Amino acid sequence: MADAADTPTAILASVAAALRESPFDDITYRSLGDAVGVSERTIYRHYPTRSHLLEGVAGWIESTQFPLPPFVTIRQFENAARARFVAFDASPAFAFVCARAASISPTAEPEPTFFTRALVAMLATNHPSLNDRDLRRVAAALRYFASAPFWARMRTGFEMSAPEIADVFERTVAQVLGDLIASTPVDMDGPSQQSRR
Structure with missing residues (x-):
């Protein structure tokens, strides 16, 4: 499992990697959790809504x-x-x-x-x-x-x-x-x- 301090960054990097294959709307919290090695609940804790996730990944990109x-x-x-x-x-x-x-x-x-x-x-x-x-x-x-x-x-x-x-x-x-x-x-x-x- 990712270190707690690195989890948000790992999530954003995983979203960016997934964007090479799929549109943003097709990326699920479950698939992100699997890719990062954390639970879906952890993804929601860091990015409670899709808007939070979109804004976060855009800033990271x-x-x-x-x-x-x-x-x-x-x-x-x-x-x-x-x-x-x-x-x-x-x-x-x-x-x-x-x-x-x-x-x-x-x-x-x-x-x-x-x-x-x-x-x-x-x-x-x-x-x-x-x-x-x-x-x-x-x-x-x-x-x-x-x-x-x-x-x-x-x-x-x-x-x-x-x-x-x-x-x-x-x-x-x-x-x-x-x-x-x-x-x-x-x-x-x-x-x-x-x-x-």
């Missing part, structure tokens, strides 16, 4: 199969997202599971992920005049456009390949950041013209 390299600049972020789209194309079953999990209501505590915090930090560094609300809004937009759900929508709805999706992504990032820069007053010699009125 994202961190092990689709990790986003560190980025500090917009160009590094775009390159990381481009590489991620290629990885999604290479493992579409995993990418579609991640996209599906993103569409369910979260089962865990709502806490900003490392990815979200990295986006906010990048934007704060590159656009220091932005207020917190705009930082969060732009980070949310950039996060979505670099995500599995965006890739899945472009792949299934428009039959695009990873390079085509990356091109759409980069144009979208340019548009979002262009709008951001245009709407942010530049303070060179005091208040902007708009604030003087």
Whole structure:
């Protein structure tokens, strides 16, 4: 039997292995218990619902199969997202599971992920005049456009390949950041013209 501390990870690894052969909906708690060497009840203790299991395996897949390299600049972020789209194309079953999990209501505590915090930090560094609300809004937009759900929508709805999706992504990032820069007053010699009125 698996060590208690490793059981959740072993379950998620078993789900990921089973996804190579079967769709998520065909994977049973009983088969997972048999594969991991624990009871079905143990699987339920760690993942009480299919939503919990889906969210858990999607997080595990994202961190092990689709990790986003560190980025500090917009160009590094775009390159990381481009590489991620290629990885999604290479493992579409995993990418579609991640996209599906993103569409369910979260089962865990709502806490900003490392990815979200990295986006906010990048934007704060590159656009220091932005207020917190705009930082969060732009980070949310950039996060979505670099995500599995965006890739899945472009792949299934428009039959695009990873390079085509990356091109759409980069144009979208340019548009979002262009709008951001245009709407942010530049303070060179005091208040902007708009604030003087």
